[in-house]
Amino acid sequence: MSATATILTVDRLSVRLPKGADRPHAISEVSLSIAENEIVCIVGESGSGKSMMANTIMRLLPDGVTTDGGRILFAGHDLCTATAAEMRRIRGADIAMVFQEPMTALNPLRTIGDQIGEVLDIHTDLSKAEIRSRVLSLLTDVNIPDPPRAAKAYPHELSGGQRQRAMIAMALALDPKLLIADEPTTALDVTTQAQILKLIRELQQRRKTAVLFITHDFGVVAEIADRVVVMQHGVVVEHGPAMDVLRHPQHAYTKQLIAAVPPVAAPPPRPLSDNAILTLSGVVKTYRTGGFLGRGERVTHAVKDVSLTLPKGATLGIVGESGSGKSTLARCIIRLIDPDAGSILLNGQDWARLSRGDIRERTQQMQMVFQDPFASLNPRRKAVELVAQGPIVHGTPRNQALAEARELFDLVGLDPSAADRFPHEFSGGQRQRIGLARALALRPAVLVADEPVSALDVSVQAQVLKLLTDLRERLGLSIIFITHDLRVAAQICDLVAVMKDGVVVEHGLTRDVFGSPQHPYTQALLEAIPGGDFARTAHG
Amino acid sequence: MDAAKRYFRSPAAVLGLILLLIVVGMAISAGYLYPRDPLALAGRPLIWPFANPRFLLGTDNSGRDIAAQIFHGARISLLIGGVATLIAVTIGIMVGALAGYYGGWIDNILMRITEAFQTLPNFVLLLVLVAVFGSTLTTVTIAVGIVSWPAPARLTRAEFLSLRSREFVQAGRTLGMRDTQLILREILPNALPPVIVYAGVVMAVAILLESALAFLRLSDANVASWGNLIGLGRDVLRVQWYVSAIPGVAILTTVLAVSLVGQGLNDALNPRLKQR
Numbered sequence: 001m002s003a004t005a006t007i008l009t010v011d012r013l014s015v016r017l018p019k020g021a022d023r024p025h026a027i028s029e030v031s032l033s034i035a036e037n038e039i040v041c042i043v044g045e046s047g048s049g050k051s052m053m054a055n056t057i058m059r060l061l062p063d064g065v066t067t068d069g070g071r072i073l074f075a076g077h078d079l080c081t082a083t084a085a086e087m088r089r090i091r092g093a094d095i096a097m098v099f100q101e102p103m104t105a106l107n108p109l110r111t112i113g114d115q116i117g118e119v120l121d122i123h124t125d126l127s128k129a130e131i132r133s134r135v136l137s138l139l140t141d142v143n144i145p146d147p148p149r150a151a152k153a154y155p156h157e158l159s160g161g162q163r164q165r166a167m168i169a170m171a172l173a174l175d176p177k178l179l180i181a182d183e184p185t186t187a188l189d190v191t192t193q194a195q196i197l198k199l200i201r202e203l204q205q206r207r208k209t210a211v212l213f214i215t216h217d218f219g220v221v222a223e224i225a226d227r228v229v230v231m232q233h234g235v236v237v238e239h240g241p242a243m244d245v246l247r248h249p250q251h252a253y254t255k256q257l258i259a260a261v262p263p264v265a266a267p268p269p270r271p272l273s274d275n276a277i278l279t280l281s282g283v284v285k286t287y288r289t290g291g292f293l294g295r296g297e298r299v300t301h302a303v304k305d306v307s308l309t310l311p312k313g314a315t316l317g318i319v320g321e322s323g324s325g326k327s328t329l330a331r332c333i334i335r336l337i338d339p340d341a342g343s344i345l346l347n348g349q350d351w352a353r354l355s356r357g358d359i360r361e362r363t364q365q366m367q368m369v370f371q372d373p374f375a376s377l378n379p380r381r382k383a384v385e386l387v388a389q390g391p392i393v394h395g396t397p398r399n400q401a402l403a404e405a406r407e408l409f410d411l412v413g414l415d416p417s418a419a420d421r422f423p424h425e426f427s428g429g430q431r432q433r434i435g436l437a438r439a440l441a442l443r444p445a446v447l448v449a450d451e452p453v454s455a456l457d458v459s460v461q462a463q464v465l466k467l468l469t470d471l472r473e474r475l476g477l478s479i480i481f482i483t484h485d486l487r488v489a490a491q492i493c494d495l496v497a498v499m500k501d502g503v504v505v506e507h508g509l510t511r512d513v514f515g516s517p518q519h520p521y522t523q524a525l526l527e528a529i530p531g532g533d534f535a536r537t538a539h540g
Numbered sequence: 541m542d543a544a545k546r547y548f549r550s551p552a553a554v555l556g557l558i559l560l561l562i563v564v565g566m567a568i569s570a571g572y573l574y575p576r577d578p579l580a581l582a583g584r585p586l587i588w589p590f591a592n593p594r595f596l597l598g599t600d601n602s603g604r605d606i607a608a609q610i611f612h613g614a615r616i617s618l619l620i621g622g623v624a625t626l627i628a629v630t631i632g633i634m635v636g637a638l639a640g641y642y643g644g645w646i647d648n649i650l651m652r653i654t655e656a657f658q659t660l661p662n663f664v665l666l667l668v669l670v671a672v673f674g675s676t677l678t679t680v681t682i683a684v685g686i687v688s689w690p691a692p693a694r695l696t697r698a699e700f701l702s703l704r705s706r707e708f709v710q711a712g713r714t715l716g717m718r719d720t721q722l723i724l725r726e727i728l729p730n731a732l733p734p735v736i737v738y739a740g741v742v743m744a745v746a747i748l749l750e751s752a753l754a755f756l757r758l759s760d761a762n763v764a765s766w767g768n769l770i771g772l773g774r775d776v777l778r779v780q781w782y783v784s785a786i787p788g789v790a791i792l793t794t795v796l797a798v799s800l801v802g803q804g805l806n807d808a809l810n811p812r813l814k815q816r
Contacts, residue, residue, distance in 0.1 A: 336710050363716035376707035380729045390715040438711065 007178050007210040008057070009033045013070030013080075015049075015056050015234075026052040026065065027234045034178065037208040039201070041221045041242070043257065044231035045457035046428075050214045053231075054182045057212070058097055059087050075177070093123045096171035100183040102163035106155040112139075112166045113151025119173045138169040142199060160322075161192035165199065172203060179204070180212045185220065185530075189321035189484065194528035197223050216458065218261045219487075219531030222246055230254045260458040264490045264529060266510040270314075272494060276345075277478045278310040278333070278366075278446055283342035283352070285325075285332050302328040303339070304502040310446070310495075315472065315479040317493030317510065319486055319525070325502035330450045330482045334368045335359050346446065364394060367439035371451035373431035377423040383434050384409075384419035390442040401441075408437040413467055429460035433467070440471070448480045453488060465492055486529055490514055498522045546808040553804020559797035563790075567614040574608035578764040582608070586780050600769065600783050601776050610790050612764040617747050617794060620681050620765075624746040627685025629739050632692025633728070639693070640700025641723050651697070654690045662687040666749060670758050677760045680753060684746045695738055699731035733809045740802020744795040751791055766790050 015027040027049045034040045044050040055061055057072055059079060072079040074095065082090070091097075099105040107115060116138060117131045126134065132151075139147035142165040155163055164184060171179055181200065185193040201224055204211050213224060221228055225242040230253065238251040249255045285303040303325045310316045320326045332339040335351055344351040346365060354362070367390075370376035377386055387405035392398055409416040412433040423431055432452060439447060449468070453461040469492060472479060483489050489496055490510060497507035498521065506519040517523045547553050576582070585603040587595050597607040639650040657665070669683035703709060704727060712726045753759040754767025761768060766787035773784030 331710075334714055336713060360716040360718065363714060368711070368714045370707040370711055372707055376711050378708040378712075378726055378730070389712070389717075393716050393721065435711070438715070442715065 005036050006033050007036055007074070008212070009071075009073040010053075010057070011071045011073065013056065013072060014068045015052055015061070016066050016068035018064035022047075023233065025068065025234055027056065029070070030231070030234070030236050031070075032229050032236065032239065034210045034212055036177075036210055037204070038226045039204060039211040039213055039224055040227045040229060041213045041215060041225035042229045042231055043215060043218060043221055045216055045257075045459060047233070048231040049234035050216075050231050051182055052234075054097065054180045054212065054214055057180060058091060058095060089123075092119055092176070093174045094176055095178045095180060096174070096176040098164070098167050098171050098179065098181040098184045101187050102160065102167045103155060105167060106163060108155050110154070111151065112153055112155065112158070116151075116166070116170045116173055119170055123174050134173070135169075138173055139166070141172070141203065142166070142169045143195075144169070159192075160188050161196060164188060164192075164196055168196075168199065168203070172207070172209075175207065176209065178210045178212065180214070182214045183216070184213075186216070190486070190530070191321065191524060191528040193220075193530060194223075197530065200224065217530060218246070218258050218458075219529060222531035230257070256459055260462045261531070262487060262491060264487050264514055264526065266490050266493075266514055269509055269511055270494055272314050273312040275312045276309045277312040277347065278480070279343075279345040280309070280333065281307040281343050281345075283307070283329065283332055283344065284340045285328050285337060286340055301502050303332060305342070306499075306502075306504055307342075308497055308504065308507065310478050310480060313472075313476055313478055314494045315481055315492055317481045317483060317489040317496040318499060319483055319489045319496060320499035321484060321525075323501075324499040326482045326484075326499050327450055328502075329499070330368070330448050330480065333480060334366055334448050336368075363390070364442040365444055366446040366448065367442055367444035369432075369435050369439050369447065369449040369452045372455055373428045373435060374423075374455075376435050377431055379423055382420050382422060383414075383426070386423070386434060387419075387437045387441050390438060394442065405437070405441060408441055411440070411471070412437045413463075427460075428456050429464060432456060432464055436464075436467070436471075440475070443475075444477070446478045446480065448482075450482045451484065452481075454483065454485065461488065468492060486514070486525060498525065543808045547804050550804050550807060552800050553807070556797045556800025556804055559793055560801055563614050563618065563794050563797060566611045567618050570608075570611035570615055574605065574611055576608070578608035578612040579604060579762075586776065586783075588780075589782055589786070597786055598782060600772050601780070602772075606769065606783065606786055609764040609769050610766070610787060613766040613769065613787065613790065614794075616677070616763050616765040617750070617791070620677070620684060620750045621743040621747040621794075621798070623681045624684040624688060624750075625739050625743040627682060628688035628742050628746070629692050629735065631685070631689040633696050633735060635689070636693040636696025636698075637700055637723050637728065637731075640697035641704055641719070641727065643701075647697075650693075654693050657687070657690045663749065663752065666753065667756075667758065670753060675753070675758050675760055677763055680750060680759055684749050687749070688742050688746060692735055692738055692742060696731055696735055699734060700727055703727045703730055733806065736809065737802045737806035740798050740805070743802075744798045747791060747795055747798075751787075 010030060010032045012029045012031055013027060014025050014029055017024060017026050030053065032040065042050045042053055056067060057079065067080050113135050116135045120126055120131045120134055135151055136147050139150055144150045144162055144165050150158065150162065150166065158166065185196050188196060197220065200211065215221060221242060227240065228242050228245045229239040230237050230251065232253045238245060238249065238254045245254060246258065249258055283303055283306045287300040287302055306329060308316065318326045318329060328337060331337040333344055339352050342352055384402055384405045387408055388401040391401040391404065406416045406419050409419055414430060414433050426434065453464050456464060465488065471477060481493055493510045495508065496510045496513050497504045498513065498519065500521050506513055506517065506522045513522060514526065517526055581603045582605040583595060583599055583603055585599055585601050587599045589596065589598040591598065595605050595607065597610065600606055635650050635654065639647040665687045666683055669686065670680060673679045709722060709726050712722050750759060750765065751767030751770060754765050755771045755774065757771050759765060759767055769787040770784045777784055
């Protein structure tokens with residue numbers, strides 16, 4: 001670090017949270033430094049204070065949250081004591097920021113070119129024509145296809161990846177010395193994520209920018225970081241060069257985080273039953289005008305002619321990126337959506353053809369676990385009521401159902417004494433366990449899990465996956481497991497089907513599909529997993 | 541309990557509750573304090589307030605005790621406000637829930653009907669209803685309820701539209717719940733808080749509508765309502781202005797109290813506020 005100049009030094013920085021928060025300090029006594037031409041990753045799970053770091057450096061703290069000791073030295077200035085006017089000059093021009101969700105970070109009513117141009121308009125005195133040409137060259141730099149058209153487009157007209165490229169173009173407009181990227185790829189598909197990471201790396205090398213990259217994913221760290229800072233509960237637990245930390249983690253928490261990112265290698269295959277419990281053949285779902293999920297007059301072939309078989313007691317993973325139709329397929333199987341054609345045979349009965357009323361009576365056979373642990377629980381019901389709901393609907397006396405629900409709490413690893421709390425009093429992982437208990441309360445034979453761990457922190461993910469494997473053995477469950485994350489699929493699925501644009505492009509034993517992928521799309525997906533070699537080799 | 545604590549933390553909400561309790565207290569105590577018919581002649585007409593200790597708030601142009609009419613009027617106003625609100629909110633929730641939950645042609649038909657009601661100024665509609673069905677206390681109350689339902693209906697529909705596609709509703713469906721169970725037990729409790737708050741506004745407007753009818757002497761003249769008193773005072777407004785002003789203040793206080801309580805309930809019932 002002696003050879004290159006230090007751009008930013010954070011010195012024993014503490015940030016105080018308002019009274020009544022879960023801890024007194026969001027960040028306490030954190031020190032780190034970033035040199036020119038260097039990418040530093042801050043890694044940590046939700047609540048570690050990593051995003052608060054970014055906001056503190058930009059001085060964009062929410063009301064009631066204040067810095068409380070320490071200094072942030074940027075180019076000789078202490079940002080903690082800078083005036084609001086000084087900060088305005090620094091933001092955008094010297095320190096730029098890229099956010100997690102480009103759709104909400106961009107103004108939906110103005111064109112991309114307009115918004116990038118605004119940055120130049122505020123901070124420079126370039127003419128309109130110069131600004132326009134700068135905007136186009138920036139958009140070319142971030143490899144947006146057809147830059148002149150992209151400049152005229154509104155945010156909703158671009159894909160997620162293109163929006164993030166536009167955000168990066170905006171952040172780089174003034175050649176900042178420091179770029180802060182707060183989970184910039186978390187909302188993106190793996191293949192897009194790989195492209196964006198590559199782009200950030202390239203631009204950083206070309207412009208010698210210092211980058212502070214905030215992420216929860218050690219795969220991303222392996223992909224991009226020069227140095228790593230691991231944070232937990234607002235404290236730095238470990239830091240050092242990326243390869244050292246990844247290969248030889250010292251702190252227990254770092255080890256745990258890295259262990260939670262297992263290699264994409266399927267466990268030894270389990271013997272599979274020859275009896276199929278669920279057979280899909282030729283399932284089709286097309287959205288047309290109107291429809292409550294479709295977006296307008298366009299015809300979308302969400303699921304095209306999908307045929308799959310789930311052996312009894314097995315776990316079938318359906319993997320794919322957003323828009324591949326995997327969630328639509330899950331909802332067709334459980335008949336939240338009516339498929340247009342095809343058959344869904346469960347225990348010899350065709351669910352695709354049963355009436356709504358017949359489905360209602362048979363819901364004990366097949367249950368669903370939802371993605372979002374915050375949205376999938378009715379906020380006005382106690383946890384125990386949520387779990388008992390299903391049996392009560394199916395005629396179990398209320399008191400008996402409630403008593404059985406309490407027993408289920410134990411089964412999914414929750415404290416039965418917490419049963420009378422409301423959902424908002426539980427953490428994300430705990431809520432997902434409640435969702436699981438709710439599904440299991442009906443003793444289903446088949447469980448359809450739609451991205452059940454995607455909204456959870458990695459270490460919590462590992463726990464929930466372990467619970468799911470345990471329960472699968474103990475209760476003899478057959479599971480359809482929908483996920484976009486190949487690492488998760490590799491851990492839990494016996495069989496895997498890869499979907500793209502509503503079609504299953506490849507399916508088979510997980511070990512075969514991930515070990516020697518045949519279809520180019522499967523190969524591309526596996527290639528795009530962040531951390532590349534690190535993810536594919538054993539470690540931890 | 542939490543909700544109650546949050547409610548009492550807001551000074552405005554507490555003030556509203558105190559005012560409302562005073563009005564309710566007046567309604568309850570009217571029978572004891574003024575056991576005589578408030579519409580019976582009591583003394584000389586047009587005695588100014590505080591001029592005669594027997595008539596603390598004076599008398600109106602036909603010599604009836606204003607204080608007695610204010611106390612008994614509290615009963616009428618609360619009764620009309622409460623019952624009319626109940627009618628309006630019940631119709632509104634039913635229409636809004638069905639339209640929002642089912643969508644499609646059901647939504648189309650129900651919303652066109654709602655719009656038909658909304659395009660008519662509701663006071664004109666109220667006048668028509670009263671003109672046709674007469675102006676007894678019952679018909680006036682029902683009429684006020686009938687003209688007030690479109691707004692709660694639209695509000696409920698909007699809530700249902702955003703809630704029906706939530707995952708917890710889908711989860712309920714996969715558990716095998718019927719539509720009625722989903723509507724009443726899953727969605728409605730979550731949709732209710734803004735409607736309850738709006739009920740405060742509906743109640744305030746209902747009281748005002750009745751007063752306006754009474755001012756035009758189209759309300760039930762055989763009951764002691766604040767509106768009737770204002771209507772009477774109209775004739776002597778330039779000199780004995782207190783005949784109209786006193787019931788006016790009573791209406792203002794009640795409407796203010798109801799609104800403050802509604803707002804307080806909104807802040808207290810909304811658990812999401814806790815996280816802000």
